[in-house]
Amino acid sequence: MNLLLSVLVRMRAQGRNLAHNPPLALAMLCALLTTLLIPTGAVSWRALLGLWLLLAIAKLAPAGATRHRRNRLVAKRLTSATAATPVLVPATRLHPGDLVLVEAGDLIPVDGEIIDGIATVDESAITGESACVLRESGGDTASVTAGTRVVSDHLIIEVAARPTMPPNRLLTPWERAIVRLSGIITLGAIATTAAVIGVALLHGVAPPPLVTLIVLPAALSPVIAGALIPALAVVALARLARGHLSARSRASIEMANEIKVLFLDKTGTVTVGNRCAVAFLPLPGIAERTLGEAAWMASIGDETPEGRSIRRLATERFGCDEEPRSADFTILPFSSRTRISGSDHRGEATRKGAVDAVLSHVDETDPSHVLTEAVQKIAKSGGTPLLVARGKQLLGLIRLEDQIKPDLRIRFDTLRQLGIRSVLLTGDNPLTAAAIAAEIGVDDFAAHATPQRKLDLIRAEQAKGSRVAMVGDGTDDAPALAQADIGLAVANAAPAAREAANMIGADGDPTRLIEAIEAGRRLVHGRRAVVAFSLAGIVTKAAVLLPPLFGLDGIVEARDVPQALATMVLFDSLGAVILAPLVRRGRTGPRIFAAVGLAWPAIALVLANLAHAAP
Numbered sequence: 001m002n003l004l005l006s007v008l009v010r011m012r013a014q015g016r017n018l019a020h021n022p023p024l025a026l027a028m029l030c031a032l033l034t035t036l037l038i039p040t041g042a043v044s045w046r047a048l049l050g051l052w053l054l055l056a057i058a059k060l061a062p063a064g065a066t067r068h069r070r071n072r073l074v075a076k077r078l079t080s081a082t083a084a085t086p087v088l089v090p091a092t093r094l095h096p097g098d099l100v101l102v103e104a105g106d107l108i109p110v111d112g113e114i115i116d117g118i119a120t121v122d123e124s125a126i127t128g129e130s131a132c133v134l135r136e137s138g139g140d141t142a143s144v145t146a147g148t149r150v151v152s153d154h155l156i157i158e159v160a161a162r163p164t165m166p167p168n169r170l171l172t173p174w175e176r177a178i179v180r181l182s183g184i185i186t187l188g189a190i191a192t193t194a195a196v197i198g199v200a201l202l203h204g205v206a207p208p209p210l211v212t213l214i215v216l217p218a219a220l221s222p223v224i225a226g227a228l229i230p231a232l233a234v235v236a237l238a239r240l241a242r243g244h245l246s247a248r249s250r251a252s253i254e255m256a257n258e259i260k261v262l263f264l265d266k267t268g269t270v271t272v273g274n275r276c277a278v279a280f281l282p283l284p285g286i287a288e289r290t291l292g293e294a295a296w297m298a299s300i301g302d303e304t305p306e307g308r309s310i311r312r313l314a315t316e317r318f319g320c321d322e323e324p325r326s327a328d329f330t331i332l333p334f335s336s337r338t339r340i341s342g343s344d345h346r347g348e349a350t351r352k353g354a355v356d357a358v359l360s361h362v363d364e365t366d367p368s369h370v371l372t373e374a375v376q377k378i379a380k381s382g383g384t385p386l387l388v389a390r391g392k393q394l395l396g397l398i399r400l401e402d403q404i405k406p407d408l409r410i411r412f413d414t415l416r417q418l419g420i421r422s423v424l425l426t427g428d429n430p431l432t433a434a435a436i437a438a439e440i441g442v443d444d445f446a447a448h449a450t451p452q453r454k455l456d457l458i459r460a461e462q463a464k465g466s467r468v469a470m471v472g473d474g475t476d477d478a479p480a481l482a483q484a485d486i487g488l489a490v491a492n493a494a495p496a497a498r499e500a501a502n503m504i505g506a507d508g509d510p511t512r513l514i515e516a517i518e519a520g521r522r523l524v525h526g527r528r529a530v531v532a533f534s535l536a537g538i539v540t541k542a543a544v545l546l547p548p549l550f551g552l553d554g555i556v557e558a559r560d561v562p563q564a565l566a567t568m569v570l571f572d573s574l575g576a577v578i579l580a581p582l583v584r585r586g587r588t589g590p591r592i593f594a595a596v597g598l599a600w601p602a603i604a605l606v607l608a609n610l611a612h613a614a615p
Contacts, residue, residue, distance in 0.1 A: 027223045058230070078101055091109035117137065118137070173251070186222075232526045243512060244505060259517060271402040348390060355375055383399045384400040434447075470487050478497050488501055489503070
């Protein structure tokens with residue numbers, strides 16, 4: 001009973017796929033009818049072999065493209081919880097209830113429940129949190145998620161659900177256009193075959209052989225396109241995976257081919273994301289140690305990454321590592337409202353924070369020219385200045401820098417060569433934004449970019465008719481990611497950003513759009529090449545086969561049509577085998593494939609005549 005249900009489900013799925021592929025559906029029907037006729041003679045067998053080869057190519061091409069991707073994730077399956085040696089199997093062959101061993105450094109291949117072991121797990125790919133979490137059997141921490149990584153120790157996991165590939169079955173606009181065109185041509189091929197029969201009956205002559213009438217509509221429909229085009233989308237997804245990208249839909253891959261403007265969030269996208277203290281810059285008359293010790297005292301209550309980096313730098317430079325413990329020592333935690341942190345010790349207040357906030361705290365309305373120049377110099381060079389004061393005295397500045405991710409300038413040069421304008425979006429002031437934009441090599445920037453302004457900038461470009469991509473990682477980037485034609489969330493992006501994006505990067509490179517564009521262009525070029533080859537071949541086959549079938553003079557005589565038809569169908573299958581690797585590369589133009597498609601049936605006919613004439 002279970003076997004019968006499985007067969008019915010598979011037949012239903014195949015029928016649903018064939019509904020989106022009229023030429024392949026017709027080819028399958030023609031192959032089945034030809035097989036049932038139990039053909040005799042070389043001509044019939046040649047036609048039958050050609051049809052089944054085309055169907056086999058249509059089945060194997062997508063499978064071959066996905067096999068590498070599916071088998072990349074290998075699982076260590078155990079026969080029991082006490083088994084000593086695991087068996088290596090592709091993760092897609094796991095079933096609910098199977099036991100899997102996951103050791104330090106391994107990716108967890110499936111969603112499941114821990115039945116033995118305790119380990120730290122890196123879940124940053126799912127949650128965006130860099131800190132590892134502890135997972136162990138029993139309780140609320142026993143569930144694990146596919147795609148996360150075991151950092152230490154090992155776990156034995158019971159599979160909760162069988163891993164599956166993303167369905168990705170929704171047709172893109174390009175694919176819908178191909179389905180409509182191929183459907184029209186397929187109906188035309190059937191109508192042409194009916195017309196051949198009608199003309200024969202009208203003139204009172206015997207119609208062509210039954211095998212010819214069955215195979216003819218398949219020969220005049222774009223079966224090669226129907227066989228190879230589905231595989232191209234799978235190849236594009238595999239190419240994205242090699243470029244450390246995954247796409248939620250094939251439409252986003254096609255869209256990448258049309259991108260003209262790329263917007264990038266700064267913090268966490270083109271930068272590491274945490275500003276770090278790199279230097280203490282004392283004002284004239286103040287020792288650097290005095291400034292460093294005051295900065296350390298003022299940062300005791302600052303638990304932001306910036307505050308911790310200031311304490312770390314002061315400790316490395318001046319050995320500041322012990323806070324006062326007297327009764328009159330109080331800590332002022334950092335507040336995003338005041339933008340200040342500090343401490344009070346023996347009646348002396350030490351403060352650190354944003355320049356304008358500290359100036360306001362010490363009632364300094366007219367800062368010195370030296371301080372103003374120092375602040376501007378830090379901002380112009382891409383850093384962030386923080387001001388330190390003790391009592392009413394200004395001591396100096398702390399320079400914070402957000403580290404730029406490496407090798408971005410070369411990647412942005414590549415984007416520029418592809419005709420894509422890049423725009424940096426940042427909440428920094430214009431001076432800092434301009435410095436960072438110049439350092440990484442983007443074409444433009446927008447300072448003081450709030451979430452609403454990011455959204456407005458994207459909509460403005462779309463209103464001009466441009467396709468827009470957005471790269472981000474934060475929750476505040478989610479509206480812009482959702483609005484853009486392509487939203488790319490980098491690794492460790494917040495859950496809201498990952499949900500809004502239609503592409504996910506497996507690493508932190510914000511320029512992975514280059515790989516998406518390459519995959520999109522190869523996909524579009526490959527489809528055009530396949531369609532050109534298939535349609536050109538139909539034109540040649542129609543010009544050769546139809547005139548004698550309608551009683552007109554042509555290249556071949558009516559009695560030779562069955563042999564010519566069978567040879568052309570067989571050559572179509574050979575052409576599909578040769579065409580497949582060339583199309584995957586996606587570099588050859590459609591015009592070349594169209595020229596080859598026009599000549600291919602003629603070559604088949606010449607070779608068939610030579611073979612027939614040979615003694």
